Amino acid sequence: MMDTLDAFVRDRLAETATSNPGLHASLQEAGGMLLMGTMGIEVALKPDGSVWVREEDMASTVRQPWRIASVQERAGFLNDASERWPELRPLIPARPSGAPSCGRCNGSGYIIQEIICPSCRSLGWLVESAA
Numbered sequence: 418m419m420d421t422l423d424a425f426v427r428d429r430l431a432e433t434a435t436s437n438p439g440l441h442a443s444l445q446e447a448g449g450m451l452l453m454g455t456m457g458i459e460v461a462l463k464p465d466g467s468v469w470v471r472e473e474d475m476a477s478t479v480r481q482p483w484r485i486a487s488v489q490e491r492a493g494f495l496n497d498a499s500e501r502w503p504e505l506r507p508l509i510p511a512r513p514s515g516a517p518s519c520g521r522c523n524g525s526g527y528i529i530q531e532i533i534c535p536s537c538r539s540l541g542w543l544v545e546s547a548a
């Protein structure tokens with residue numbers, strides 16, 4: 418799995434180098450591929466399976482540093498990205514039988530259509546409350 422993920426991440430990163438050099442420069446700082454990118458947030462997946470987040474502070478011109486994702490963010494962002502890349506599915510933690518559904522989105526994972534739920538990050542259940 419590790420060798421496969423390493424190659425997968427490097428291939429995606431190489432694609433971004435061609436399609437979006439500015440984004441690629443940011444991703445190189447994190448050392449991973451773009452898992453998700455939207456207004457104000459970039460999410461990167463590194464070859465070791467860790468997930469990193471860079472949030473933009475609208476009030477600041479200084480770029481925020483990459484930070485490691487929380488357990489919930491990692492699971493949710495991987496879940497969302499696995500719709501596009503099924504290769505990522507083995508990285509998503511299995512839902513324990515007693516894990517309650519997320520109350521914010523009623524377990525759907527999304528608020529309106531493609532807007533990721535800010536509580537569970539698309540997962541539909543909460544990792545921390547299940548632990």
Ligand SMILES: [Zn+2]
Pocket residue numbers: 519520521522523524525526527534535536537538539540541542
């Ligand atoms: Zn939710």
